[in-house]
Amino acid sequence: METAWIDGKPASLEEALRAAGTLLGKARQPLVTGLRTDVAGVRAAFLLALRAGGIVDHAKSAGLYPFIAAARDGGAFLAAPGEMRRRADRVLIVGDEPATIGADLLRMLAETTPDLGVRSRGAGRSFMAVSRQTVTLPGGVESDHLDCASDDVVDLLGMVRAKLGGRRVGEGAVGDEVVETVARFLSEAGFAAIIFSPSEFGEIGTEQIFGLAEDLNQTTRASTLLVVADPDALGAALQATWTSGFPLRISHGRGEWEHDPALFSSERQIAKEGEADVVVYVDALAGADTSLPPPEKPTILIAAGSGQTSGAKVAFKVGAAGRDHDGVLYNARFGDFVATSAETKSELPTAAGILDALASQLGENAEKAA
Amino acid sequence: MLTRLKGGHVVDPANDRDGVGDVFIEDGTVVEAPAPAREADETIDCTGLVVMAGAIDIHSHIAGGHVNTARLLLPEWHRAFSSRPGETALSKVGWTTEETGLRYAEMGFTTVVEPAMAPSSALHAHLELADTPIIDKATLVVLGNDDLLLEMIRAGESDAAIADYVSWTVASSRALGVKCINAGGSAAFKENVRKFDFDDVVPDYGVSSRQIMKTLQSAVKTLGIPHPLHVHCNNLGVPGASSDAIEATIKAAEGDPLHLAHIQFYGYGTEGKRRFSSRGQKLAELVNATKEVTVDIGQVMFGQTVTISSDELRQFAGAKQASPGKSIIFDHEANGGGVVPMDYKKKSFHNALQWAIGLELFLLIEDPSRVFFTTDHPNGAPFTTYPDIFALLMDRGVRARWLEALPKSVAKMTSLPEIEREYTLGEIATMTRAAPARLLGTADRGHLGAGAVGDVSVYRPGDDKAAMFARAAYVLKDGDLVVRDGAVVKRKFGRALTLRPEPDKAMQTRLDRYFDDKYGLSSRWFEVPEGALGREEPFKVMPCRA
Numbered sequence: 001m002e003t004a005w006i007d008g009k010p011a012s013l014e015e016a017l018r019a020a021g022t023l024l025g026k027a028r029q030p031l032v033t034g035l036r037t038d039v040a041g042v043r044a045a046f047l048l049a050l051r052a053g054g055i056v057d058h059a060k061s062a063g064l065y066p067f068i069a070a071a072r073d074g075g076a077f078l079a080a081p082g083e084m085r086r087r088a089d090r091v092l093i094v095g096d097e098p099a100t101i102g103a104d105l106l107r108m109l110a111e112t113t114p115d116l117g118v119r120s121r122g123a124g125r126s127f128m129a130v131s132r133q134t135v136t137l138p139g140g141v142e143s144d145h146l147d148c149a150s151d152d153v154v155d156l157l158g159m160v161r162a163k164l165g166g167r168r169v170g171e172g173a174v175g176d177e178v179v180e181t182v183a184r185f186l187s188e189a190g191f192a193a194i195i196f197s198p199s200e201f202g203e204i205g206t207e208q209i210f211g212l213a214e215d216l217n218q219t220t221r222a223s224t225l226l227v228v229a230d231p232d233a234l235g236a237a238l239q240a241t242w243t244s245g246f247p248l249r250i251s252h253g254r255g256e257w258e259h260d261p262a263l264f265s266s267e268r269q270i271a272k273e274g275e276a277d278v279v280v281y282v283d284a285l286a287g288a289d290t291s292l293p294p295p296e297k298p299t300i301l302i303a304a305g306s307g308q309t310s311g312a313k314v315a316f317k318v319g320a321a322g323r324d325h326d327g328v329l330y331n332a333r334f335g336d337f338v339a340t341s342a343e344t345k346s347e348l349p350t351a352a353g354i355l356d357a358l359a360s361q362l363g364e365n366a367e368k369a370a
Numbered sequence: 371m372l373t374r375l376k377g378g379h380v381v382d383p384a385n386d387r388d389g390v391g392d393v394f395i396e397d398g399t400v401v402e403a404p405a406p407a408r409e410a411d412e413t414i415d416c417t418g419l420v421v422m423a424g425a426i427d428i429h430s431h432i433a434g435g436h437v438n439t440a441r442l443l444l445p446e447w448h449r450a451f452s453s454r455p456g457e458t459a460l461s462k463v464g465w466t467t468e469e470t471g472l473r474y475a476e477m478g479f480t481t482v483v484e485p486a487m488a489p490s491s492a493l494h495a496h497l498e499l500a501d502t503p504i505i506d507k508a509t510l511v512v513l514g515n516d517d518l519l520l521e522m523i524r525a526g527e528s529d530a531a532i533a534d535y536v537s538w539t540v541a542s543s544r545a546l547g548v549k550c551i552n553a554g555g556s557a558a559f560k561e562n563v564r565k566f567d568f569d570d571v572v573p574d575y576g577v578s579s580r581q582i583m584k585t586l587q588s589a590v591k592t593l594g595i596p597h598p599l600h601v602h603c604n605n606l607g608v609p610g611a612s613s614d615a616i617e618a619t620i621k622a623a624e625g626d627p628l629h630l631a632h633i634q635f636y637g638y639g640t641e642g643k644r645r646f647s648s649r650g651q652k653l654a655e656l657v658n659a660t661k662e663v664t665v666d667i668g669q670v671m672f673g674q675t676v677t678i679s680s681d682e683l684r685q686f687a688g689a690k691q692a693s694p695g696k697s698i699i700f701d702h703e704a705n706g707g708g709v710v711p712m713d714y715k716k717k718s719f720h721n722a723l724q725w726a727i728g729l730e731l732f733l734l735i736e737d738p739s740r741v742f743f744t745t746d747h748p749n750g751a752p753f754t755t756y757p758d759i760f761a762l763l764m765d766r767g768v769r770a771r772w773l774e775a776l777p778k779s780v781a782k783m784t785s786l787p788e789i790e791r792e793y794t795l796g797e798i799a800t801m802t803r804a805a806p807a808r809l810l811g812t813a814d815r816g817h818l819g820a821g822a823v824g825d826v827s828v829y830r831p832g833d834d835k836a837a838m839f840a841r842a843a844y845v846l847k848d849g850d851l852v853v854r855d856g857a858v859v860k861r862k863f864g865r866a867l868t869l870r871p872e873p874d875k876a877m878q879t880r881l882d883r884y885f886d887d888k889y890g891l892s893s894r895w896f897e898v899p900e901g902a903l904g905r906e907e908p909f910k911v912m913p914c915r916a
Binding site for chain 2: 117190
């Protein structure tokens with residue numbers, strides 16, 4: 001079974017590791033990204049970046065940053081899905097993305113009713129969506145729909161906050177009646193859950209939603225449930241935070257971890273204007289990524305999918321964590337890391353193994369140079 | 371390999387040693403002095419130095435979801451984020467897992483307990499601990515706001531069934547003990563309750579905080595878990611109500627061991643024109659008189675920090691005082707939690723009195739084996755402030771200088787200026803080595819007798835006690851020299867100390883069904899498999915009492 005390629009041609013693992021090590025050794029600005037891997041793989045990616053003086057980011061961190069920026073600038077109210085399943089009597093669906101990337105969460109909430117809390121159990125669970133599209137819930141569960149474009153939702157929620165605070169509310173895009181309806185829906189909840197996707201509303205919109213939850217908690221109980229398209233990016237951000245102090249977009253180029261959300265963004269580094277001159281791209285979970293770097297940036301590809309070797313300077317085929325080998329993965333349903341057993345054990349190397357071998361290669365090269 | 375620590379002043383209260391002598395370590399373990407003919411492979415000259423066992427911190431929030439959220443919330447804490455890293459108040463904060471391990475080791479600490487691990491965050495906490503170098507670690511798992519326990523108490527289930535549930539939680543989360551945090555308080559807050567006393571009842575369940583605490587205390591005893599139930603009382607930080615809560619909790623120990631955490635935050639009265647006063651003296655007297663109780667302090671020191679707690683109710687209330695003005699509040703399964711930044715200011719009457727109350731408690735609680743050295747890192751202060759606290763305890767001149775710099779109104783409200791006690795080296799070693807090992811049931815450490823792990827801290831004594839404890843001259847971890855002159859010279863990984871009780875199989879079956887039916891979760895997701903941590907031998911199992 002072929003597991004390594006140099007310039008698209010099959011090579012031994014040792015040859016490919018040597019070639020990748022040489023490429024990284026000559027790089028002025030290495031970038032380790034993709035980062036679709038398990039905890040062991042992410043840990044190894046940090047070690048490689050540390051040895052190489054490289055930047056590390058997840059390829060899809062852009063979807064997380066509205067949440068990260070809003071939370072660290074202004075704080076947040078966050079709930080676990082399991083707790084909301086048992087406790088939320090009213091669910092406000094904000095925007096259109098929850099119905100797509102959060103469909104599993106909505107299904108779980110629609111198929112259950114709150115059973116905890118004097119204030120929240122007994123009357124079932126009501127849903128309201130402020131979105132452009134109507135939301136169809138399973139089992140014929142009804143959801144009130146207030147037609148509102150994404151661009152107007154943040155204004156609407158601002159007006160709801162003003163209404164809840166007893167302040168005057170001007171004429172907005174949706175009208176006072178809608179504002180009143182949403183405000184009443186939330187303030188009369190025993191425990192309200194607000195579901196939204198931070199990437200749909202950006203940092204300011206996300207801050208507005210956290211602010212709404214904070215306002216509600218002055219008199220009742222409420223929290224938010226985030227939906228994100230790439231839960232593994234959230235896991236990588238958590239791991240980056242305990243490793244470096246920062247949620248991704250970090251560099252070890254100057255001998256200690258530095259963080260710059262703009263400069264060290266994977267998207268920027270992979271684009272033509274990015275300083276990265278060699279890219280280590282890790283795509284080692286089930287289901288292939290579709291955002292591989294452009295061919296003008298020499299790439300060391302570590303991928304679990306088949307047929308992904310073309311265009312890469314050096315490529316390694318590895319097992320997918322949780323499918324081909326055991327691994328620890330971030331689980332959005334649980335809201336934390338979960339040890340996941342392989343469906344079937346494979347002989348393929350792991351992403352962590354290849355990344356560790358590359359880090360060792362750099363160490364050996366450095367010793368030879370000395 | 372045989373290592374000889376030669377000619378140091380050995381302070382080992384567990385073995386009644388307090389004089390000049392040698393310590394020998396072979397293959398990672400302390401051994402008796404070998405026959406005179408045998409030469410050591412390595413000799414470290416400790417002449418003029420103080421030799422102690424590695425220090426143990428029993429309560430320091432170093433890992434897990436809430437700690438990591440605090441890192442996220444406060445990027446300005448990290449020195450690389452600052453334009454003037456050398457001059458920021460927090461430039462010395464051990465903030466990442468890497469820094470946590472290194473900074474602790476440099477001060478001579480070799481074992482640290484993360485005291486608030488939610489069962490649902492157990493794997494996350496252990497992943498962080500596995501990335502924390504040098505030191506050994508342990509965790510306390512949190513119960514007391516979880517639906518199942520409250521439901522079992524409400525239903526009048528047997529002590530044995532409840533003990534089985536506690537046993538399963540300890541075993542699956544790989545904990546060393548059990549903690550309850552404002553028992554019932556988070557559950558009540560989810561019902562929109564804003565104040566919760568020791569005898570208040572959680573709505574819907576009809577069980578009081580007292581019942582929950584007593585139930586867990588009993589389960590811990592039944593299971594033979596060496597560390598007594600570790601309690602974070604109700605009404606933390608509320609003048610008057612906090613001191614009432616801890617008094618009621620101490621009296622509820624009723625002859626059985628109980629550990630009360632960060633009691634400084636409960637030493638607040640309502641006297642004076644600001645309605646904020648010290649009840650340190652009264653609390654210390656109560657602790658002195660209640661022999662079954664142990665406490666740690668949670669000393670406040672001045673400067674920016676962040677509070678991290680699973681006491682969601684109190685963290686939500688405290689968010690109004692957040693500085694900078696931002697906080698993150700969680701509603702998780704069972705425990706909630708909150709992360710609230712705090713800037714303790716020398717010029718603040720309240721903050722300065724908090725500082726004084728902590729020291730009153732340290733100095734007025736007579737038995738150093740029942741009072742433990744903590745700042746509740748990072749809640750009262752980062753652990754990197756420990757050297758200054760040692761100096762404050764060991765030198766009343768240092769205390770006087772610090773008091774002089776505080777608002778004059780503070781000195782009138784505390785007995786601290788009149789307290790002459792100075793901790794001796796022996797008392798420091800008892801408080802930070804011998805007693806914590808006994809409290810945790812980790813007989814393999816905290817002393818320098820034969821059979822102990824080769825965790826040794828060597829200090830250069832001097833009048834400046836802060837300097838002495840800030841930079842150990844040498845630290846050995848499992849016999850390896852890891853710190854020399856206050857700097858790490860060898861980086862390795864320690865282990866997590868765990869218990870391994872064996873719960874009844876019927877409880878596993880019940881929990882499989884419970885988590886699936888009620889939460890849509892697999893009970894297996896709460897487990898911490900050894901292979902998940904990516905370290906060789908990540909755990910060391912400690913025995914339960916027979």
